[in-house]
Amino acid sequence: MNLRKGLIGVALAASMAAGAAGIASPAFASEGDGVISFGEFVVYRDCSIFSPFYDFATDHTNYSGIYFINDFRLVDNDASIVANYSIVNSVNAFAGLSYTGPKLVLLPLQSFSLCETATAFNNQISSHHF
Numbered sequence: 001m002n003l004r005k006g007l008i009g010v011a012l013a014a015s016m017a018a019g020a021a022g023i024a025s026p027a028f029a030s031e032g033d034g035v036i037s038f039g040e041f042v043v044y045r046d047c048s049i050f051s052p053f054y055d056f057a058t059d060h061t062n063y064s065g066i067y068f069i070n071d072f073r074l075v076d077n078d079a080s081i082v083a084n085y086s087i088v089n090s091v092n093a094f095a096g097l098s099y100t101g102p103k104l105v106l107l108p109l110q111s112f113s114l115c116e117t118a119t120a121f122n123n124q125i126s127s128h129h130f
């Protein structure tokens with residue numbers, strides 16, 4: 001078993017469990033406000049869920065001009081962890097723009113580290129849709 005992936009999964013699950021009161025309901029999901037709500041797709045800059053992130057509430061064919069919250073780096077080609085905070089919907093994340101290239105399917109409440117993989121997803125997610 002990949003220990004880091006396990007830890008990230010546990011951390012995400014713990015964050016979600018502990019944050020039941022702290023994570024807003026889907027009805028109030030607001031993209032890019034720096035508040036992670038149920039129903040959002042979140043990308044983290046570094047290999048830690050405590051690193052800068054961006055919270056998406058809608059589909060995106062590209063991340064042009066989108067910066068991590070309170071950070072100077074662009075999301076495109078720089079995300080290290082992706083996490084699906086929806087409790088009902090899967091998220092399809094793609095290495096290429098406009099839903100092209102290798103696809104990563106995240107089931108509800110699933111996260112995935114792009115840090116250590118030797119696949120096309122190495123720190124690279126360029127589009128996603130719910």
Ligand SMILES: [Ca+2]
Nearest residue numbers: 030031035055
């Ligand atoms: Ca949000």
